Each structure stands twice: as structure tokens, then as C-alpha cells.
Amino acid sequence: MRGTRGVSIRLLLTLLVAVSVVAPTSAAAAVVVAGAPADQPPADTSSASSLGDTTRSSPVRSLGGTALQYQAENGTSGNTTDGNDSDVLHRNPEEVESENRLDRLVSYLSGDLNGRIGESSLRLSQGEYDAARSVLGDDYSDSLGKYVDVDGETDGDGASEEYRTVQETQREYADTVGEFRETQREYEEARQAGDGERARELARELNRLADEGGSQSDRLIDAYGGIANATGDDLSESRERITAVQSEITDQSEEIVARELVETRLVVRSYDRDISFSDPLVVSGALETANGTPVETETARFAVGGRTVRTTVDDDGTFELAYRPTVIDANTSELGVEYRPADASVYRSSNETLAVDVTQVTATVRTARPAEASYGYADRIAVDASVRADDTPVADYPLSLSLEGASLTTTPTNASGRATLTGVVPANVPTGDATLRVASDRDDRAVRVEPATESLPIESEATDLSAGASANAEGTVVVEGRLLTAEDEAVEDQPVSVELGGQSLETTTGASGTYRAAIDPPVDADVENATVSVAFDGSGTNLESAEATAAVTPADAVGQEIDGEDGDQSGVASGESFPLNRSELLWVIAGVAVVGIVTVVLLRRNGAAAGDDDTAADAASPSEAGSDPEPPTATDPDVSESALQSAATALSSGRPNDAVVTAYGGVREALAARMDVDPSATHWEFYRQCVDRGIDGAASLESLTTGYEKAAYSGLAVSDDDAEALLESARSLLDATEAR
Numbered sequence: 238m239r240g241t242r243g244v245s246i247r248l249l250l251t252l253l254v255a256v257s258v259v260a261p262t263s264a265a266a267a268v269v270v271a272g273a274p275a276d277q278p279p280a281d282t283s284s285a286s287s288l289g290d291t292t293r294s295s296p297v298r299s300l301g302g303t304a305l306q307y308q309a310e311n312g313t314s315g316n317t318t319d320g321n322d323s324d325v326l327h328r329n330p331e332e333v334e335s336e337n338r339l340d341r342l343v344s345y346l347s348g349d350l351n352g353r354i355g356e357s358s359l360r361l362s363q364g365e366y367d368a369a370r371s372v373l374g375d376d377y378s379d380s381l382g383k384y385v386d387v388d389g390e391t392d393g394d395g396a397s398e399e400y401r402t403v404q405e406t407q408r409e410y411a412d413t414v415g416e417f418r419e420t421q422r423e424y425e426e427a428r429q430a431g432d433g434e435r436a437r438e439l440a441r442e443l444n445r446l447a448d449e450g451g452s453q454s455d456r457l458i459d460a461y462g463g464i465a466n467a468t469g470d471d472l473s474e475s476r477e478r479i480t481a482v483q484s485e486i487t488d489q490s491e492e493i494v495a496r497e498l499v500e501t502r503l504v505v506r507s508y509d510r511d512i513s514f515s516d517p518l519v520v521s522g523a524l525e526t527a528n529g530t531p532v533e534t535e536t537a538r539f540a541v542g543g544r545t546v547r548t549t550v551d552d553d554g555t556f557e558l559a560y561r562p563t564v565i566d567a568n569t570s571e572l573g574v575e576y577r578p579a580d581a582s583v584y585r586s587s588n589e590t591l592a593v594d595v596t597q598v599t600a601t602v603r604t605a606r607p608a609e610a611s612y613g614y615a616d617r618i619a620v621d622a623s624v625r626a627d628d629t630p631v632a633d634y635p636l637s638l639s640l641e642g643a644s645l646t647t648t649p650t651n652a653s654g655r656a657t658l659t660g661v662v663p664a665n666v667p668t669g670d671a672t673l674r675v676a677s678d679r680d681d682r683a684v685r686v687e688p689a690t691e692s693l694p695i696e697s698e699a700t701d702l703s704a705g706a707s708a709n710a711e712g713t714v715v716v717e718g719r720l721l722t723a724e725d726e727a728v729e730d731q732p733v734s735v736e737l738g739g740q741s742l743e744t745t746t747g748a749s750g751t752y753r754a755a756i757d758p759p760v761d762a763d764v765e766n767a768t769v770s771v772a773f774d775g776s777g778t779n780l781e782s783a784e785a786t787a788a789v790t791p792a793d794a795v796g797q798e799i800d801g802e803d804g805d806q807s808g809v810a811s812g813e814s815f816p817l818n819r820s821e822l823l824w825v826i827a828g829v830a831v832v833g834i835v836t837v838v839l840l841r842r843n844g845a846a847a848g849d850d851d852t853a854a855d856a857a858s859p860s861e862a863g864s865d866p867e868p869p870t871a872t873d874p875d876v877s878e879s880a881l882q883s884a885a886t887a888l889s890s891g892r893p894n895d896a897v898v899t900a901y902g903g904v905r906e907a908l909a910a911r912m913d914v915d916p917s918a919t920h921w922e923f924y925r926q927c928v929d930r931g932i933d934g935a936a937s938l939e940s941l942t943t944g945y946e947k948a949a950y951s952g953l954a955v956s957d958d959d960a961e962a963l964l965e966s967a968r969s970l971l972d973a974t975e976a977r
């Protein structure tokens with residue numbers, strides 16, 4: 238028995254050593270090019286002419302290699318020389334030998350996009366709505382980005398806008414159809430339960446979803462046509478699938494509405510077509526059913542000019558309503574009036590269109606605000622405003638607050654014509670006296686507001702810039718830091734320039750003032766002795782300029798410090814001893830998970846063997862036979878919970894990228910076991926395997942995977958808001974799959 242245990246222990250030690258050796262090597266190999274997703278293949282440089290060979294056997298999805306090969310053939314590279322760390326394609330026309338090459342690349346990319354559109358429409362027609370969305374997700378965006386860049390270098394009239402429209406609209410349409418099917422299921426349940434009121438509510442919702450889907454499908458069909466005209470490709474199959482889906486849900490909606498609701502007619506008997514805010518529209522009419530009997534209701538709700546008007550209805554169905562035009566266009570010539578029954582009503586809606594002539598009325602706005610000596614960056618501004626026309630309050634009217642031309646907020650007035658507008662002083666308002674303005678968001682409405690202005694003194698504020706730099710395994714230097722005011726207020730959406738050995742780029746601060754950039758040092762640079770310079774230029778703002786420098790920490794160094802002008806700021810590793818980068822860490826996590834599973838198997842096997850050898854002893858002590866607890870599994874919820882807690886700590890410490898990477902690692906480790914997914918798969922392979930296994934929350938996993946890719950590979954900073962949303966997605970994924 239001891240011999241068996243000894244062999245098991247030696248085997249475990251061997252596995253641990255293997256993981257520690259293989260993990261860094263595998264991690265380094267996982268990233269082909271700095272800033273490129275790990276699941277994109279490396280460029281095939283075996284043939285300089287392969288780009289022009291449209292019959293090559295490489296899959297359409299393998300676009301990363303194609304893009305890099307194009308760069309190599311045309312004398313460009315992914316090195317950062319002008320502030321751009323992405324694999325965006327740039328081309329000098331004088332260096333290109335053949336225009337044919339670009340045309341073929343455009344054709345190649347459009348073919349890839351069209352293939353994804355076709356696959357998405359097929360999945361949608363088969364009722365696989367999450368899959369239909371995911372096909373037009375990150376991979377589609379990557380191909381579209383390359384298409385836009387390359388198409389911009391050609392003389393052709395491409396379909397960039399149409400491709401964007403399809404991505405956005407087809408994903409929305411998949412949601413709409415999916416929601417329609419779910420609502421339809423609820424309707425059938427309500428009907429079978431004899432709940433007529435609930436059935437009528439759901440019938441109205443089905444009618445709304447069918448109308449929404451009709452608008453979306455029309456946009457899709459138009460975009461398909463634009464793509465076909467620009468590329469010459471045939472999208473008729475996708476068009477036919479979308480048309481068939483929409484036709485089906487429209488027919489089903491109409492059938493259900495006809496079954497549940499009574500048709501009505503809105504009869505307009507008299508009104509004056511000359512209207513204004515001072516001279517309201519007054520409509521006299523009646524509500525009838527299709528057979529002419531009065532609609533049985535005491536009150537009715539009407540939609541007129543974007544407003545809701547309620548009025549009483551007599552026993553014979555007659556009514557009178559009044560409407561003051563405020564936000565409609567002053568040149569409006571037709572005005573729709575729609576009867577909107579309550580959701581539980583047995584009646585259907587009906588409408589009528591009226592010919593009108595609108596006269597614009599000018600209103601006045603009065604303002605008041607607390608007196609302050611001066612204002613600085615991020616200081617709060619509050620203005621009380623009231624709007625009246627001919628001494629009548631103008632309700633539900635949108636007012637805009639701006640400072641020196643910079644829009645701060647838009648708020649509608651209440652029923653009394655009053656509103657409180659609040660905002661903060663933005664950085665791009667220079668010091669001195671700035672103009673604070675309250676006005677309408679548009680001057681062509683039926684009611685025009687005469688703007689109210691006053692002077693606001695703006696003063697400058699000092700800033701503090703921190704910086705830290707480390708080289709990753711691929712040789713790229715990642716620079717991170719934070720821009721704060723002297724009062725520790727985060728400075729967001731401001732440019733920060735980064736310089737290393739003559740190479741420079743510009744990045745932008747996020748919501749918490751953090752920035753992150755990846756820069757490739759010169760080939761002959763001594764990274765171990767290099768220094769990164771970071772600067773914020775406050776010219777034209779109300780913020781003072783700031784600078785910082787940081788020594789580059791080599792890839793094999795332990796920990797990382799981010800040094801600012803006035804002290805230390807936590808960076809990627811926050812000074813903790815941690816010799817692995819993010820890519821290596823995920824490989825180690827996967828390796829440890831494998832070792833954990835093997836440990837469980839061996840311990841159970843040895844326990845069974847021990848039970849066979851010690852049967853007599855077990856029989857003598859039956860109470861001990863069941864006393865050993867179950868060995869911990871590799872999917873202990875404490876592991877994933879700990880990862881989310883670490884991610885939350887990183888986010889609160891101003892390290893959103895680390896937070897996203899850590900959360901993804903915890904979710905991935907849990908899902909690998911719960912969904913029986915290959916733990917060694919790349920992040921997008923992992924995602925697709927989870928979708929194929931029917932994961933609950935595929936959209937959340939897609940968002941988390943996209944965020945992880947940006948945080949780990951792009952060299953760009955994830956905003957605090959995005960990181961917080963991704964952590965919520967991680968939590969929901971773990972909760973949704975915990976029972977599996």
C-alpha cells in the first residue's frame with residue numbers, strides 16, 4: 238500500500254514540475270503579436286504571393302494572419318511609431334506594387350463578413366437567438382475594422398456603414414424575435430389558465446414586438462441591398478430568411494390580436510387646423526367599434542404630438558380633447574391622434590391624421606443659482622429655471638445647460654414649467670469668465686425659448702500624474718498610471734502622451750483617471766535601463782500640466798511599482814511579488830486545475846485500495862468508515878468567489894484591467910469544469926464551446942470575453958464603468974451555472 242501511495246505522490250510531483258515548466262512557454266506562445274487576440278493564427282509568410290491567391294485553403298475566420306502578412310508585404314509593421322498599437326492596416330500608395338492586392342483583400346474581408354451574416358441569419362431562423370447574436374460579435378467587429386481600414390485605401394465605394402448597420406440591427410432583431418417567442422409562450426400559458434386580462438396584455442406586447450421587428454427587418458433588407466450593390470455578393474438567402482421570420486411573427490401577432498381584442502374606429506368630427514401653444518388644438522370626436530357601437534369606457538387616453546392626453550368619454554362614445562403644441566416642429570403640417578386603450582382593455586387602438594398649421598410661440602426662461610466666488614474642474618453647477626409663454630407654464634419642455642459651448646445636461650420641465658439643471662465643470666473650459674447658458678435644445682420647435690445667460694468665473698487647478706512601466710514577455714512595454722487633481726479628483730477623457738526611446742504615442746484617461754498604453758521600444762533599445770516619460774498638457778483647459786517618469790521593469794522582474802511625482806500609486810502588480818504576467822497566470826491556473834483533478838482521482842483510487850486492504854479494521858470501526866470528508870474538487874466555489882473578490886479589490890484600487898483579467902480567470906476556471914470545456918482552449922474557443930454546450934448567459938460570457946481580450950491584449954485601458962459591468966457579468970455567469 239505504501240508503495241502505491243509513493244508512486245502516486247511521485248506522479249503528482251512530476252505533474253507539478255511539468256506545469257511550472259510548460260506554463261510560461263505556452264503563455265508566451267499564446268500571444269502571436271503584441272496587442273493581437275491569442276486565438277488568431279500567426280501570419281503565414283511562406284509565400285509572398287499568397288495574399289493574392291483567392292483559392293488558398295486557410296479558413297475565412299483566420300484574419301489575423303492575413304492582416305499581418307499584408308503589412309509585411311507592404312513594408313509596414315505593428316511597431317508603435319505614431320501612437321497606434323493596434324494591427325490597423327496603413328498603406329503608402331507609392332510603396333504598393335499593385336492595386337489588385339488591396340482589391341482582393343477587400344473582397345476577402347467582405348466575403349468573411351457576408352459569411353458571418355449568413356450564419357447569423359441561419360441561426361436566427363432556427364431559433365438560436367444567442368448564437369445568432371454571437372456570430373456578429375467580436376470576430377465580426379475585428380473583420381469589419383480591417384475592412385474599413387483597407388477599403389479606405391481603395392477607390393471603391395465600400396459598404397462600411399451597411400456592415401455596421403447589419404451588425405447592430407441584426408443583433409437587435411435576434412433579441413426582438415427571441416422576446417416575441419418568450420412572450421408568445423407566456424400568452425399561451427395565460428390563455429390556457431383562463432386569465433383573459435393577462436392574455437390581452439400579452440397580445441398588445443406581441444403586437445408591439447411585431448411592429449418593432451418589422452422596422453428592424455426593413456433596415457436589414459435595405460442594408461443587405463447596399464452590401465450586395467457594393468460587393469457584388471449575393472445575400473438573397475439571408476434576405477429570404479429574415480423575410481420569412483418577420484412574416485411569421487407578423488401573422489401570428491395579427492391572429493392573436495384579432496382573437497383577443499375588439500377593433501375600434503376614431504371618428505374626428507370637428508377641429509380648427511390653425512394651432513399654437515397659445516391657441517391649442519381642440520378635437521371633437523367619437524370612439525366606435527367596427528360595427529358602429531360606442532366604445533364602453535369612461536375615460537380615454539390619446540397620443541398626440543409625442544404627448545399623452547387623457548379625457549372623459551360619454552355613454553355614446555363622444556369626447557373632446559385639447560392639446561398645446563410645444564415640442565413638435567414649427568413646420569408640422571400633419572398631426573397624428575391615436576386612441577390607446579389600457580393594456581387590460583378589450584379594445585384595440587385606432588388613429589386618425591389631422592392637417593394643421595402651427596404658429597411658433599416664443600417663451601421666456603428665468604434662472605437662479607447659488608452664488609459662488611469661483612468654480613474649478615469637476616465643481617458642481619446647479620441652476621433653477623422656469624419657462625412660461627403668455628404667462629402659461631410650459632410643461633415637459635427640454636432645457637439644455639451649457640458652459641462656454643460645452644453641453645452639461647438636458648432636463649425637461651415639470652407640470653409647473655420648472656426644472657433644476659445640474660452639471661459639473663468640464664476640463665475643456667479654459668480659465669477666466671465663462672458663459673453659462675440655459676436654452677432650448679432646438680430653435681425650430683412650436684415653442685421657442687429665448688436663452689438666458691450669465692458669466693461664471695473659472696479658475697485653474699493643479700494636477701498629479703503617476704506612471705509605471707513594465708515589459709511583457711513579448712517585449713512590449715506596458716505603461717499605466719493615473720491623472721488626478723490636487724484634490725484627488727479623477728481627471729477623465731484627457732490625452733496623455735507616452736515616450737520611450739524616441740517612440741511616442743497618445744492615450745486617453747478613463748473614468749477614474751487611469752490610463753494604459755502599450756509601446757514597442759526601438760529594436761536596439763536596452764529595455765532594462767530604459768525610462769518612460771509621460772506628460773499631460775493642460776493647455777486650453779482649466780487644469781495645470783503635469784509630467785512623470787518611470788523606469789521599465791523587465792519581464793522577469795518581481796513586482797511592479799508605479800511612481801508619480803508625489804508618491805507611489807498602485808500599478809498592475811501593486812508592488813506584490815508576482816513573477817508571472819496575465820497570460821502566464823491563466824495557463825498556470827489551467828494547469829493547477831488539471832493537477833487538482835488528477836489529485837482527486839488518485840486519492841479516490843488509493844482510498845479504495847486502502848479500503849480493500851483494511852477491511853477488517855474498517856469492520857471493527859464502522860463509525861470511522863464514513864467519517865472522511867469528500868476531497869475538495871477543482872470547482873470549489875470558494876476559488877471563483879475569491880477571484881471575484883480580488884477583482885473587486887483591483888477595481889476599487891484603480892486597476893480596472895487587472896480586475897477584468899482576474900474575474901475572467903475565475904469564471905473560466907469554474908466554467909471549464911461545470912460545462913466540461915477544454916481548459917486549454919483559447920478565450921474565443923472556450924466561449925464557443927460553452928455556447929455549444931448550452932450555457933445560460935451566452936451574451937454575458939461574450940461581453941466578459943471581449944472585455945478580457947481588451948484588458949489583456951490590446952494595451953488599452955478598460956473604463957471603470959465597463960469593468961464594473963463586466964464584474965457583474967462574471968457574477969451572473971457563476972450564479973447561472975452553479976447548479977449545473
